[in-house]
Amino acid sequence: MEKEYDPHEYNIAVPCEVCGGLTFVDDYGNSGKCSHCGWKQSRNNAYMDIEQGISYPMLVPLSRAREQYKAGKKFKATFEDFINGLKFYSEMLFWHDGKVYEVYYKKNFVVFCNKDMIYEYADEDEFRDKANINGRLLKDIWDEVVHPCFMYCGGEHDYDFPSED
Numbered sequence: 454m455e456k457e458y459d460p461h462e463y464n465i466a467v468p469c470e471v472c473g474g475l476t477f478v479d480d481y482g483n484s485g486k487c488s489h490c491g492w493k494q495s496r497n498n499a500y501m502d503i504e505q506g507i508s509y510p511m512l513v514p515l516s517r518a519r520e521q522y523k524a525g526k527k528f529k530a531t532f533e534d535f536i537n538g539l540k541f542y543s544e545m546l547f548w549h550d551g552k553v554y555e556v557y558y559k560k561n562f563v564v565f566c567n568k569d570m571i572y573e574y575a576d577e578d579e580f581r582d583k584a585n586i587n588g589r590l591l592k593d594i595w596d597e598v599v600h601p602c603f604m605y606c607g608g609e610h611d612y613d614f615p616s617e618d
Contacts, residue, residue, distance in 0.1 A: 470494050471518050490522050506537040512602055530602075532595040536577055539563070544604035549586055549597060555604070556580070565591075 463477035463485050474489030482496025493511050501507055502514040511518065512530040521528055530538070535556075539545050544557040554567045563574040565584050574580040584591040591598075 467494075470498060470515060471522050491528065492518060492522075501541075505541050507534055507541055509541075510603060510605075512538050532581075532592050535595075535601045536581060538601075538603060539580075540577065542603045542605075545601065546604050547601040548599040549594070554586075556584075557604070 460480040463479055465478050465480070466475055467478050467484075468474065469476040469484075469487040469490060469492055471492040471494075472487065472490040474487060476484050476487040476489070476492075476494060478484040478494055478496075482494070484492075484494035486493055495501075495509055498508040498511075498515040501509060502516050506514055507530075508515050508518065511528060512534055513521070513528045514534065517531075517534075518528055535545060535547070539556055539558075545555070547554050547556075552567050552569075554565065556563065556565050558564070559573070561576075563577060563580040565572045565574065565580060572584070574583060581592060586594065
């Protein structure tokens with residue numbers, strides 16, 4: 454029996470938009486994880502880099518991802534990338550010190566929470582200026598944050614997730 458055609462199958466060979474290595478995309482220009490650098494390609498990444506300051510589903514803008522790859526660094530979103538992702542997607546996750554944190558919109562507020570706490574901020578600017586973990590401003594400890602991501606993408610296990618003891 455002949456296999457049914459699947460437009461979401463990664464079967465079109467293309468160069469990775471970050472490292473240039475061979476990767477495969479579906480009919481829509483989206484890819485699984487590049488076996489050379491780990492990037493997930495999307496046909497909209499160049500546009501989103503310019504218009505939104507992010508990529509999807511990787512969050513790190515394409516231009517910075519290329520810089521990070523050339524420098525031998527892992528892909529890591531900045532705090533501003535995270536804010537841009539929140540504006541675009543409305544629901545974000547990150548891990549710090551083995552705990553998962555959520556940031557999302559609830560009506561007109563920005564909610565920042567985990568299983569032990571919940572804070573509401575009037576907007577992204579107040580979140581940027583006041584969000585903290587144990588009295589330490591999030592923007593000041595961002596280098597300690599692990600796997601900032603879109604909430605939906607957080608469950609795909611594209612990264613080595615920290616343990617949630």
